[in-house]
Amino acid sequence: MLALARFFILGFLVLTVVYVSLSLYSRAVRRDKLEAKWDEHPEGDRDxxxxxGLKEYDHSLRRKLILGVYVVPMVLIGIIVYLTNFH
Structure with missing residues (x-):
């Protein structure tokens, strides 16, 4: 049981690094798209x-779906552990 807890803690740390990287990458891509859109039709202040646009992105579904980085692997590991040990 201790090994499983250690595995989940290590997995959570790795998934945190993946989540932060994916979140920063997605935000950078969105920023580039917004800057390109503004360059096509420059109206008002670019910043x-x-x-x-980034504030709108913060409340978007895509931003929330990135949290699946935590949910999907942990649920799959939990199901695999349950099926191999208790079924």
Whole structure:
């Protein structure tokens, strides 16, 4: 049981690194797209346009779906452990 807890803690740390990397990458891609969109039709302040777009992105479904990095692997490991030990 202790080995399983240690495995989940290590897995959680690895998934945290993956989550942070994926989140930063996704935000950078969104920023690049917003800057490219503003470059096509420059109206107003570029920084304000990008910040408004990123604020909208923070509340988007894509941002919430990135949390699946935690949920999916942990659930799959839990199911595998249950099936191999208790079924």
């Amino acid at each position: 304000a346009f990008v910040q408004a």
